[in-house]
Amino acid sequence: MPTKAINRLLNIALAKLNEVIACLDKLKQPKIHTLSLLFAVGLGLSIAVSACSPNTTDNGTAKTAQTPQTATATTSSATTVRIGYQKAATVLNALKARGELEKAFASAGTSVTWAEFPAGPPMLEALNAGSIDFGYTGEAPPIFAQAAGIPLQYVAYDPWSTKAEAILVHKDSPIKTVADLKGKKVAFAKGSNTNYLIVKALEKAGLKYTDIKPASLPPADARAAFEGKNVDAWAIWDPYLAAAEQATGARQLTDATGLAGNLGYYLAAKSFVESNPNALKVVLDNVKKVSDWAKNNPTEVAKFLSPELGIDAGVLEIAEKRRTYDVLPITDEIIAKQQAVADAFYQIQLIPKQINVKEIVWQGNK
Structure with a gap:
């Protein structure tokens, strides 16, 4: 050598x-x-x-x-x-x-x-x-x-991009606005960028962090909980966001535009x-x-x-x-x-x- x-x-x-x-x-x-x-x-x-x-x-x-x-x-x-x-x-x-x-x-x-x-x-x-x-x-x-x-x-x-993270709800969910999340179970990775998105979105809607029921889950577990309708909403980032939208037809309540820099x-x-x-x-x-x-x-x-x-x-x-x-x-x-x-x-x-x-x-x- x-x-x-x-x-x-x-x-x-x-x-x-x-x-x-x-x-x-x-x-x-x-x-x-x-x-x-x-x-x-x-x-x-x-x-x-x-x-x-x-x-x-x-x-x-x-x-x-x-x-x-x-x-x-x-x-x-x-x-x-x-x-x-x-x-x-x-x-x-x-x-x-x-x-x-x-x-x-x-x-x-x-x-x-x-x-x-x-x-x-x-x-x-x-x-x-x-x-x-x-x-x-x-x-x-x-x-x-x-x-x-x-x-x-x-x-x-x-x-x-602020478009690369969002809060999703099921396509047939009665939840239409962030304000409708009051009392609902919301999945996200605790301490992540989407945790911050949740805080700012609730604040803009006149709600407090304590007004929701946080479900601290990593992306794979959150996806399973969301598809099984064990949670009412899910805050997630791309590419998992795009994958969930395509697979489930989920609707975006809001992305991060005007809320978080992402x-x-x-x-x-x-x-x-x-x-x-x-x-x-x-x-x-x-x-x-x-x-x-x-x-x-x-x-x-x-x-x-x-x-x-x-x-x-x-x-x-x-x-x-x-x-x-x-x-x-x-x-x-x-x-x-x-x-x-x-x-x-x-x-x-x-x-x-x-x-x-x-x-x-x-x-x-x-």
């Missing part, structure tokens, strides 16, 4: 060993348990195990998503850049499949590893444990993470931001290029995601056409929107203390 290849394997092995050691050390600290408790209360997820055992791989089996060529790193102090992703998060999933980030870092001698997670909360647990450096989630997980003291930073945002956030470990700003910029540059591809190719994105998610490509294309892609710097306006989410969660006691979102916003992407 060539010396260069041997050295690369040794670097990867050393990085893996350091990850395990860091993870074990972190699990001794109360911070992990604090966040796990918050997510258990706010999201109903058992995530401590996910932090130390993500599905991490080198990108040796790239898929065929037709993403564009990306920029090359000229300098990087990191020997390994570790990315956390979810299958439904199109941009990072496609970036992994194409292998362009590996090419971008090749000249710097930096390897890239990928860890798959089922949701944002366990991804941020892994970030806290030192297992990943970079990831993407919706609005809620970083709020819980900051409340628990996890050292992360917002490094960019994705506008996603934004996505690119997040990084504070230590990675401080130690490897050049590597972070290379990652964001490549993410941006794939995001631009996704924005301009909804049909191709749908075809790529269909086998990944087990959802028909035609349904996914509906979802893709009503969402927006971009990778943008965090502005004061965006900070204010995220702060509003945090304040709402504090008011309904989903997080134990008030937080200041601006304190953990990276200033290098201006």
Whole structure:
């Protein structure tokens, strides 16, 4: 085996060993348990195990998503850049499949590893444990993470779309307006972006959060409860929103327009931001290029995601056409929107203390 290849394997092995050691050390600290408790209360997820055992791989089996060529790193102090992703998060999933980030870092001698997670909360647990450096989630997980003291930073945002989440009712439901939800059983993922949508929709309709009967359920369980008419309404995001509409003929009471921003956030470990700003910029540059591809190719994105998610490509294309892609710097306006989410969660006691979102916003992407 060539010396260069041997050295690369040794670097990867050393990085893996350091990850395990860091993870074990972190699990001794109360911070992990604090966040796990918050997510258990706010999201109903058992995530401590996910932090130390993500599905991490080198990108040796790239898929065929037709993403564009990306920029090359000229300098990087990191020997390994570790990315956390979810299958439904199109941009990072496609970036992994194409292998362009590996090419971008090749000249710097930096390897890239990928860890798959089922949701944002366990991804941020892994970030806290030192297992990943970079990831993407919706609005809620970083709020819980900051409340628990996890050292992360917002490094960019994705506008996603206010049309990409909604409150659904059955096609034959007598419920016609949000005000009609009073006393009804409403399913949503507690502490998620749709939880915030529920809060704001009720507020606009003159109702309180306590006026409904919340059913805290993840998407798959909520879908089953909704189809079985065990709940009266369901707040959900795409592509599960589009899939439910197509399969059940469900009606939208309201989407998030005028109520919630429904934004996505690119997040990084504070230590990675401080130690490897050049590597972070290379990652964001490549993410941006794939995001631009996704924005301009909804049909191709749908075809790529269909086998990944087990959802028909035609349904996914509906979802893709009503969402927006971009990778943008965090502005004061965006900070204010995220702060509003945090304040709402504090008011309904989903997080134990008030937080200041601006304190953990990276200033290098201006």
